[in-house]
Amino acid sequence: MGNYIPGTPKEQLEMLKAAGYQSFDELYRDVPESVRLKELPEFPEGISELEVQRKMEKIAAKNRVFGTVLRGAGSYRHYIPSIVTEVTGKEEFRTAYTPYQAEISQGVLQSIFEYQTDIAELTGMDVSNASVYDGATAAAEGADMCREKKRTKTLVSATVDPKILSVVSTYAFGRNAEVVIVPEKDGKTDREALRGLLDEETACVLLQQPNYYGIIEDAEGIIADAHEAKAKVVMSVNPVSLAILKTPGELGADVAVGEGQPLGLPMAFGGPYIGFMATTEKMIRKLPGRIVGETNDVDGKRGYVLTLQAREQHIRREKAGSNICSNEALCAMTVAVYLAAMGPEGLKDVARQCVSKAHYLAKLLGEAGLKPAYDCEFFHEFVTEAPSEEKAEEILKALEKKDILGGLPLGNGLILWCATEVVTKEELEETAETVKEVLG
Numbered sequence: 494m495g496n497y498i499p500g501t502p503k504e505q506l507e508m509l510k511a512a513g514y515q516s517f518d519e520l521y522r523d524v525p526e527s528v529r530l531k532e533l534p535e536f537p538e539g540i541s542e543l544e545v546q547r548k549m550e551k552i553a554a555k556n557r558v559f560g561t562v563l564r565g566a567g568s569y570r571h572y573i574p575s576i577v578t579e580v581t582g583k584e585e586f587r588t589a590y591t592p593y594q595a596e597i598s599q600g601v602l603q604s605i606f607e608y609q610t611d612i613a614e615l616t617g618m619d620v621s622n623a624s625v626y627d628g629a630t631a632a633a634e635g636a637d638m639c640r641e642k643k644r645t646k647t648l649v650s651a652t653v654d655p656k657i658l659s660v661v662s663t664y665a666f667g668r669n670a671e672v673v674i675v676p677e678k679d680g681k682t683d684r685e686a687l688r689g690l691l692d693e694e695t696a697c698v699l700l701q702q703p704n705y706y707g708i709i710e711d712a713e714g715i716i717a718d719a720h721e722a723k724a725k726v727v728m729s730v731n732p733v734s735l736a737i738l739k740t741p742g743e744l745g746a747d748v749a750v751g752e753g754q755p756l757g758l759p760m761a762f763g764g765p766y767i768g769f770m771a772t773t774e775k776m777i778r779k780l781p782g783r784i785v786g787e788t789n790d791v792d793g794k795r796g797y798v799l800t801l802q803a804r805e806q807h808i809r810r811e812k813a814g815s816n817i818c819s820n821e822a823l824c825a826m827t828v829a830v831y832l833a834a835m836g837p838e839g840l841k842d843v844a845r846q847c848v849s850k851a852h853y854l855a856k857l858l859g860e861a862g863l864k865p866a867y868d869c870e871f872f873h874e875f876v877t878e879a880p881s882e883e884k885a886e887e888i889l890k891a892l893e894k895k896d897i898l899g900g901l902p903l904g905n906g907l908i909l910w911c912a913t914e915v916v917t918k919e920e921l922e923e924t925a926e927t928v929k930e931v932l933g
Contacts, residue, residue: 568763569755606786629752639727650674712728712744862932
C-alpha cells in the first residue's frame with residue numbers, strides 16, 4: 494500500500510481559509526473541550542523507526558483492555574472465527590474502495606451481493622441495500638424513507654439507544670421534521686401512550702428490539718397500532734437475536750435496520766462499524782445508497798451490476814432519497830464471511846449461549862444483592878438496581894481491579910449488564926462473588 498504524504502502547515506492554513514476558517518480551533522469549535530486532545534506527543538526530528546515504535550507502544554499501553562467484558566449498550570464482544578480475518582485481510586480486499594466501474598469491480602460487487610442476500614434472509618425482508626455507515630445512521634435513514642409530504646413526524650420509543658435518538662433527531666432537524674418521544678413504562682414502550690400520539694402527521698414509529706435495556710418489546714402489537722394509524726414502522730434490531738426471535742419481516746415491519754458490528758467486527762474502540770438496512774419490495778426505491786444486482790453478460794455468464802443508486806450523485810438532487818455516498822464495503826464483506834463461517838445453526842448457537850449466560854448472570858447477581866430493575870423477558874442484556882449510586886460505583890471499581898469491565902452505569906444505581914458467548918461460567922461467578930463482597 495502506498496504512503497500518505499500530508500500537507501504542509503502552510504497548505505493546511507490555505508485550505509482552512511478557503512473553507513472560511515482562520516485556525517483549527519475555529520474548525521473544531523463544536524467539539525466539546527472535554528474530549529479535545531490538549532497536548533500532542535512530541536517526536537523529535539530525525540529519530541529512528543525503532544524509537545518511534547517504542548514511543549507509540551508506550552502511548553498505546555495507556556489503553557485499558559479488559560480480560561472480561563460484561564458491557565454492551567450497542568457494541569458487543571463476540572467470538573470471531575479466524576477464517577473471517579484470514580479472508581478479509583487479503584490486500585485486494587483491504588485496498589478496494591467503492592465499485593464505480595462495475596465491469597471491473599466484479600469481486601467487490603459479488604461480496605456486496607452476498608452481504609445483501611444474507612441481510613435480507615436474516616431480517617426476513619425483501620431487499621437490502623449495500624450498507625450505510627453505522628446502526629444509528631441506518632435508523633435515521635430508515636425514518637427518512639418513511640416521510641411523505643403530509644406525514645413528516647417520527648415517533649421514537651424512549652427505550653431506544655440514546656445514540657440512535659441523537660442521530661435521528663439531527664437528521665430530522667436538518668429536514669424540518671418533528672421527532673416525538675413515546676414514553677416508556679416498566680422498561681418497555683408504553684403502547685397506550687403510543688396510541689395517543691399516533692395521528693395523520695405520523696410518518697413512522699421507531700422501536701428497538703431488543704430495546705436499550707435488553708428487554709424484548711411487544712413489537713407485534715406496536716406494529717399493529719402503527720399500521721392502524723396508516724403509519725410505517727422502522728425496527729432497529731440486534732442481528733444476533735434474529736437467529737431465535739421473530740424477524741422484522743415476520744412481524745410486519747416496513748423497514749429493518751441495525752448495527753452489524755456483532756457479525757464479525759471487533760469492538761475496536763467504536764469503529765469502523767456498519768449499518769444494515771432492509772425493506773419491503775414496495776419501498777425499494779426509497780432505499781438510500783446502493784443495491785447490487787445479479788445479471789448475465791452478453792455471453793450469458795453471471796455478472797454483477799449496481800442495480801439501484803438512489804442518491805444525489807446519480808439522479809436529480811431534489812429526487813435523491815439520501816446523500817449517503819458510499820458503503821462500508823470491507824465491513825460488509827466481513828459480515829458476509831462471518832455469516833458464511835457460522836451458518837444458520839452456528840448463529841443460533843451464539844444467540845442461545847447469549848441468552849443462557851445473561852440469564853445465569855442475572856440470577857447470580859440477584860442472589861448477590863442486585864435486584865432486577867424490570868420484570869421482563871430479555872435477550873442478552875438486563876438492568877439491575879443497586880442500593881445506591883455510590884454502591885453501584887463501588888461495584889464497578891471493585892470489578893475493574895479484577896480485570897472485569899462491569900455493566901454500563903445508567904445513573905440512580907442502575908447498571909446495564911451484558912453477557913455474550915465469549916464469557917465463561919467462572920467469570921460470571923467471579924463477578925457475582927465480587928458484587929457480594931461489596932454489598933456485604
